[in-house]
Amino acid sequence: MTYSWPLAGTYQALSSASVDLIWRKIVNLADVSWHPLILRTNVPYGFVPKPGFIFQAVTRWIPWPIQIFVERVSPGKLLSIRILVLPGVEERVTYRIESTLCGSHISCSVMLRGWLAPLLWSLIRDYAAGVAAQLAIAAEKDPPKASPPPIDPCLGF
Template sequence: MILNFSFKLIAAKGKLTCKFSLYKTYRVVSTAPIDVLWQKLINLADVSWHPLFSRTNVPLGLIAKPGLIYQAVTRLTPIPIRLFVENVRPGELLSLRVLAIPGMEQKITYQVESTLCGTYISYSVTLRGWLSPLIWWWIKPYSMQVARELADAAERVV
């Protein structure tokens, strides 16, 4: 687990502004093959393994591609949020940007890496904006579980 955050108070032109950013990475090892993990990850229609998302509006069979914008409903609220697929490197990286509310910017990055010890899954969350501390407090317990739940779901397939 890696945690990096910054908090800045900036006084300029008679205004006091607050800038907050947080970067957190969770990493787990899985016994599932990297291909199975990758297929589970890029299948955006099946988020049954994800502790934060309950469903998406993605048709079955559609996989993540850069530029794709879709909606997901969280387990915390019935209000859908929009997600933008920023980057996909097949078998290696999936990067999403959450387009939820003004005052907060969230980026989610999944990385998978095959080693002799197993397959490493990294789940990184980057939050920016003045609402970030509140959002982090709300989603932290679920964010801690994402990589482990993905590994467990892929291992159940195998």
């Protein structure tokens, strides 16, 4: 059975941040401060998303909890999620990251379907266009964290 996604858009951005740094930003579902549409989630810090994981998020516009389902994860390359906002609309968002000669290429595809999809698309289209760019900016602001030096066992008497 094939499903059609009547409303779709793919937005891209280039970043000077490494693919690893961008990937860590995407999969840190507990910190979505960079996202223009999502305010917070109920995901614990340090959790690594896996296919089949379901969590809740709250949008920036109204304090309405939405259900998010992780569909596919290809570490360092792809994260695909489905968002169930309201009965009558379903959204699929796919993040792809690739390393290029010019830096890291971020692609964010947004697809909607359902009888409320045209209304929701008219509301979120401009915000969805900025997701990839906001992710690139957030990843570039976070410097890579150096690991702390190992504790010298000879210094502890």
